[in-house]
Amino acid sequence: MKLHQQIGVDMPDPVAVTAPGMDSAAVSEYLTQYMNAAQDALLLLDDAGCIQYCNLQARLLAHSLNPDKNQDELLHLRDWQPGLLSDSAMHTCRESGSWIGAVRIAGAVLRNRIAQVHLVALGPQRTQPFAMCIRDITLEYAREQELHERNAELEIAYTKLKSAQEMAFHTEKLASIGQLAAGVAHEINNPIAYVKSNLNMLRLPLAQLLRQARIPECEDDLRQAVSDELNEDAMNACDEALAIDVRDLITESLEGVDRVCRIVSDLKDFSHQDQAENWTMADVHAGLDSTLNIVWNEIKYKAHVVKSYGDLPLIECIPSQLNQVFMNLLVNASQAIDNNGIITITSECSGDQVRISIGDNGKGIPAEALPRIFDPFFTTKDVGHGTGLGLAISYGVIAKHHGVIEVTSVPGEGTLFMLKLPIAQPR
Ligand SMILES: Nc1ncnc2c1ncn2[C@@H]1O[C@H](COP(=O)(O)OP(=O)(O)OP(=O)(O)O)[C@@H](O)[C@H]1O
Numbered sequence: 362m363k364l365h366q367q368i369g370v371d372m373p374d375p376v377a378v379t380a381p382g383m384d385s386a387a388v389s390e391y392l393t394q395y396m397n398a399a400q401d402a403l404l405l406l407d408d409a410g411c412i413q414y415c416n417l418q419a420r421l422l423a424h425s426l427n428p429d430k431n432q433d434e435l436l437h438l439r440d441w442q443p444g445l446l447s448d449s450a451m452h453t454c455r456e457s458g459s460w461i462g463a464v465r466i467a468g469a470v471l472r473n474r475i476a477q478v479h480l481v482a483l484g485p486q487r488t489q490p491f492a493m494c495i496r497d498i499t500l501e502y503a504r505e506q507e508l509h510e511r512n513a514e515l516e517i518a519y520t521k522l523k524s525a526q527e528m529a530f531h532t533e534k535l536a537s538i539g540q541l542a543a544g545v546a547h548e549i550n551n552p553i554a555y556v557k558s559n560l561n562m563l564r565l566p567l568a569q570l571l572r573q574a575r576i577p578e579c580e581d582d583l584r585q586a587v588s589d590e591l592n593e594d595a596m597n598a599c600d601e602a603l604a605i606d607v608r609d610l611i612t613e614s615l616e617g618v619d620r621v622c623r624i625v626s627d628l629k630d631f632s633h634q635d636q637a638e639n640w641t642m643a644d645v646h647a648g649l650d651s652t653l654n655i656v657w658n659e660i661k662y663k664a665h666v667v668k669s670y671g672d673l674p675l676i677e678c679i680p681s682q683l684n685q686v687f688m689n690l691l692v693n694a695s696q697a698i699d700n701n702g703i704i705t706i707t708s709e710c711s712g713d714q715v716r717i718s719i720g721d722n723g724k725g726i727p728a729e730a731l732p733r734i735f736d737p738f739f740t741t742k743d744v745g746h747g748t749g750l751g752l753a754i755s756y757g758v759i760a761k762h763h764g765v766i767e768v769t770s771v772p773g774e775g776t777l778f779m780l781k782l783p784i785a786q787p788r
């Protein structure tokens with residue numbers, strides 16, 4: 362089947378377009394002229410690789426590859442350069458009608474050039490003669506090589522950047538854990554301090570009580586225990602110490618211990634250590650509350666927190682990661698406030714998603730910064746105060762949850778972040 366038939370174009374046979382007076386000898390003459398003007402080396406070969414015809418470029422190529430040989434010594438293609446046409450190329454051409462490949466050409470004049478070789482079987486049943494076109498593609502090849510090298514360099518740079526980013530994310534995580542630990546330490550310190558002081562205050566009335574109850578062994582122990590602070594006379598004179606309301610001290614101490622227990626349990630909820638990467642149905646409000654307790658130390662001197670929780674179903678999520686987002690938004694809100702601010706936390710269910718908003722009446726975000734706040738490392742905070750990863754990480758977490766995070770801000774008035782999260786993750 363002819364080419365024009367294959368591609369369905371209604372094209373007349375080439376012989377038919379030969380103008381009157383243009384016989385095949387003239388056509389052949391013109392075609393030969395045209396072949397000699399071509400930029401590529403064009404050849405006709407027989408089955409054994411002997412040259413039947415070659416155009417001007419081919420003759421120039423043969424000569425530049427072998428300047429010392431005469432024409433008679435260049436009758437076979439292998440005389441030009443061994444390997445210019447390999448057996449396997451010839452085999453493929455006989456099998457499938459054509460072969461194309463790249464060959465390195467190296468002669469006395471032509472050094473280290475790359476040629477594209479295209480071989481086509483012209484005879485019936487993919488036999489001789491074979492047409493060969495040799496094209497110098499050294500420049501294209503060099504460009505391609507350079508492109509490959511650039512690509513490889515880019516890939517290495519990308520890998521380095523990714524690992525640097527991962528490290529930075531890790532550092533950010535460590536930084537927020539550090540921040541969290543400092544806050545928690547502060548929060549625990551207070552109740553522990555007054556529990557300790559209350560216990561100290563209880564030692565004396567307890568010793569008095571035991572004395573009155575006449576339990577000498579215990580009394581001795583206690584006498585010993587308080588002897589650093591009080592001598593015998595003082596102890597005897599301390600009956601009025603019983604007037605201290607022991608019950609008050611105990612109640613207060615229990616409250617302190619309760620507060621510590623709550624912080625520890627919030628910490629556990631916050632980190633969800635046992636199910637760090639697990640998708641589970643979780644209560645968003647519980648996550649918000651435990652996170653709020655964790656960052657309370659950061660917020661309490663700066664803002665009132667106003668909560669307005671709607672009715673929310675459990676949502677499918679990785680709770681520890683959502684808590685990390687809540688923490689980043691709450692800390693950002695608090696950092697945007699100088700003092701006496703208000704942070705609002707609202708939630709509502711809308712169709713198949715829940716919406717959680719965290720707003721503040723802090724300094725707001727300038728319009729020119731707004732498009733960049735989710736970029737990794739974008740921060741307006743002083744060196745050492747912000748890594749600029751909080752929102753980038755939050756964005757990633759919300760995207761992983763198939764949700765969106767939206768922000769509106771008015772400079773000087775405040776900022777509102779809204780998280781929209783699907784109740785169930787798409788399967
Ligand atoms: N509630 C907000 N009010 C005002 N500006 C905000 C608020 N939240 C974020 N921004 C701006 O967006 C920037 C990026 O926030 P992001 O949480 O990503 O980083 P950061 O807070 O600067 O540092 P990091 O969270 O890593 O400690 C902040 O530096 C700040 O300029």
Ligand SMILES: [Mg+2]
Pocket residue numbers: 689692693747751752
């Ligand atoms: Mg932040």
